[in-house]
Amino acid sequence: MVNLRINDRPVTVEDGTSILHAARQLGITIPSLCYLKHVSKVAACRVCMVEIKGTDRLMAACDTICAEGMEVYTNTLRALVARRNNVQLILSQHDCNCATCVRSGxxxxxxxxxxxxxxxxxxxxxxxxxxxxxxxxxIRTASKCVQCFRCIAVCEKIQGMSVWDFLGTGSRATVGVRGGKKLDEVNCAYCGQCITHCPTGALRERDDTEKVISAIDDPKKVVVLQVAPAVRAAWGEGLGLPKELATEGRMAAAFRAAGANYVFDTNFAADLTIMEEGSELLYKMKHSWEFRRPLFTSCCPGWVRFLKLEYPDMVPQLSTAKSPQQMFGAVTKTWFAKTHNIDPKDIFCVSVMPCVAKKYECAVPEINSSGFRDVDAVLTTREVDRLLRLKWINVADLPEEEFDSPLGEGTGAAVIFGATGGVMEAALRTAYAVLEGHNPDPDAFQAVRGTDGRKEISATIGGVPVRACVASGLANARTVVEDIRAGRAQYDFVEIMACPGGCAGGGGQPFQEGMELAGERGETLYEIDRNNPVRFSHENASVQKAYDDFFDKPLSHRAHELLHTDQTKWSLR
Ligand code: SF4
Ligand code: SF4
Ligand code: SF4
Ligand code: FES
Structure with a gap:
């Protein structure tokens, strides 16, 4: 342990603690900009300068380790002036048109x-x-970049992708795509993690709100909106709504007030995914000599894109099931259109997602199967919050409303898709029911919960041993894939989510400087699961009706046509 004084107050910290963290222990704020806990400590911005007794130079608090007997002063005039000067220098190279910046506020x-x-x-x-x-x-706006290098660190250390890099040298050094290439020329997964960790408006998603507003205003269009599981755990954050008001019912009411003709739930399609992907898993395990193991989940387009770009020889191991977003689009423009007597060409299908990669996914030409574009636009949680604001909807005052039927029905198993391990848990619940002939305790497979980057579970279900792995964050995904390739790990089924903590920590979720909220948002989803009277995907009555009326059974010819995709055919650039 180390004893020191900060602003004349004694504090004892563990060896290796920075002055920034020692000060936080005392409740003393030192401003910072480039520093990102556990990820980046490049000391580039010099915004955290402090004075240390007996030292001539001011020191960066984020990068200076506490020493025994040290006396630190955080608010001397010299430190305050230096910090202010450094911020003014940064501002001189920054487009300060805050009024038109997506990060204003x-x-x-x-x-x-x-x-x-x-x-x-x-x-x-x-x-x-x-x-x-x-x-x-x-989207990257160079004139808003403060060269904090956080994007470089997040992409390299958390996502293992190294898309961003220092370009040039000396005073001309800047940040850009590695090798000076264009983003679509390198292997970016479009996970959006660099966006959520950028401190300014230099990185953002492409804004598609105008497209949605135009569709809402078009009297010929029927706007069908789906909302992903993880959005309900975060949508209130960007609106300053307390958790008790940011309910699913108020969210449905808000989207209806914004002009959607139908407000549906991607949870319906998540349950459908379990029926299709779970059946595929059981079929492939039964015919194990024909298929390489493990089977990988395919609901995360960031992960799917990663595997296709980095390990193309393993693409046949991806489940052929489309993601819930895309299943929803295909069902909307076929079964829903037919039963509601709507011409599918008049349907505008909007997804509200915690995700940036879904913008890429819905535009992959080969994924469409309804005869139309299955999903017309994707809005991130951040964009939908902006849409609600620009429509001047006083969300807090709205009474709660139900989702529309039939595509608004989802089970507890579906809502946990939004947390890492959720797809695996939902699949195991239904696989158990199929193989054992009765439902398990819905919490029987809770070992896969939590935000650890890699989790493993083994179970014997119906006499069949199942070895499964769950990983989130692409650097963890790479380790899992490399272990499988090297024969160091053997699994039957692997769930991977590109974003750390899964979609709850997705690249399209609200900005929260210095906080990683995937775990907390995931807890909200597990609470919704516990409170749902139906916790098994195979018990979703609307999904059962979709099979009775339209799809016949999982993996039927029509299900294959509409709900599955040839993973080897996707356009990647
Ligand atoms: S793009 Fe954002 S995260 Fe990357 S260096 Fe610039 S300001 Fe920092
Ligand atoms: S979107 Fe993801 S993979 Fe692409 S640059 Fe950002 S962090 Fe890296
Ligand atoms: S983890 Fe979720 S939010 Fe992140 S890329 Fe995958 S689907 Fe999108
Ligand atoms: S936060 Fe310490 S140098 Fe940037």
């Missing part, structure tokens, strides 16, 4: 400037040129 730089009372800047403004393809799901 939750930008770390904007808050720093306000907290430091910076109302003018003596430095001349010099902005880099913006040159980006506006059609990509991930």
């Amino acid at each position: 939750n930008c770390t730089l904007q808050k720093l400037a306000a907290d430091m009372n910076i109302i003018e800047n003596p430095y001349e403004t010099k902005l880099p040129a913006n040159n980006w393809n506006p059609k990509l799901p991930v």
Whole structure:
């Protein structure tokens, strides 16, 4: 342990603790910008400068380790002036048009400037040129980049992808796509994790709200909206809504008030996914000599894209089941259109997702099977919050409403798709029921819960041994894949989600500076599961009706046509 004083207050910290964290232990705030706990400590911004007695130079608190007897002063005039000066220098290379920035109101730089009372800047403004393809799901605005290098660290350390890099040298050094390439020329998974960890508006998703507003205003269009499981655990954050008001019922009411003709739940399609993917798993386990193991889940387009780009020889091991988003689109423009006597060409299908990669997925031409584009637009949780704001909907005052029927019905097993391990748990619940002839305790497979990056479970179901693995975050995914390839690990079924903690921590979820909320949001989903009277996908009455009326049975010819995809055929660029 180390004893030191900060602002004349004694504190004892563990060896290796930075001044920034020691100060936080005392409740003393030192501003920071580039620092990202556990991920990035490059000391690039110099916003956290402090004075240490006996040292001439000011030191970066995020990068200076506490020493025995150290005396630190965080708020001397010298430190305050230096920090302010450093922020002014950063602002001189930053497009400060905050009024038109997507991060206005939750930008770390904007808050720093306000907290430091910076109302003018003596430095001349010099902005880099913006040159980006506006059609990509991930948008980078160079003139808003503060060169904190967080995106480089997140993509490399958490996602194991190394898409971003330092470009150039000296005063011309900047951040960009590795090798100066375009984003769609490298293996970006479009997971969006670099976006959620960027402190400014330099990285964002492509904004598709205008497309949705136009469809809502078009009297010929029937706007059918689906909302993914993880959105309900986070949608209130961007609106400042307390958790007790940010309910599923109020969310359904808000989307209806925004103009959707039908508000449905992707949970319906998640239950359908379990029926299709679970049946595929059981079939492939029965015919094990024909198929390589393990079978990989396919509901996360970030992971699917990762595997296709990085390990193309393993693509045949991906489940052929489409993601719930895409199953929903195909069902909407076929069964739903038919039963409601709506011409599918008039349906505009909007997905509200915690995800940036789903914007890519819905535009893959080979994924459509309804005869139309199955999903017309994807809005992230952040975008739908912006849509609700621009429509001036006073969400807190809305009475709760139900989802529409029949595609609004979902089970507890479906809602946990939004947390890492949820797909596996839902699949095991139904596999048990199929093989044992009766339902298990719905919490029997809870060993796969929690935000650990890699979890394993073995179970014997109906006399069949099942070895399963769950991973989230693409760096963890890579380790699992490499272990399988090297023969170090043997599994039958593997669930992978590209974002750490699964969709609850998805790249399209609200920004929360310095906080990782996947675990907390996941808990909300497990609570919804516990409170749902139906906790097994095979007991979803609307899914049963869809099979009775339209699909016949899982893996039927029609199910194959509409609910499955040839994974080897997707366009990747
Ligand atoms: S794009 Fe964002 S995260 Fe990356 S260096 Fe620039 S400001 Fe930092
Ligand atoms: S979207 Fe994901 S893979 Fe692509 S650059 Fe960002 S963090 Fe890396
Ligand atoms: S984990 Fe969820 S949010 Fe992240 S890329 Fe996959 S589907 Fe999208
Ligand atoms: S936060 Fe310490 S140098 Fe950037």
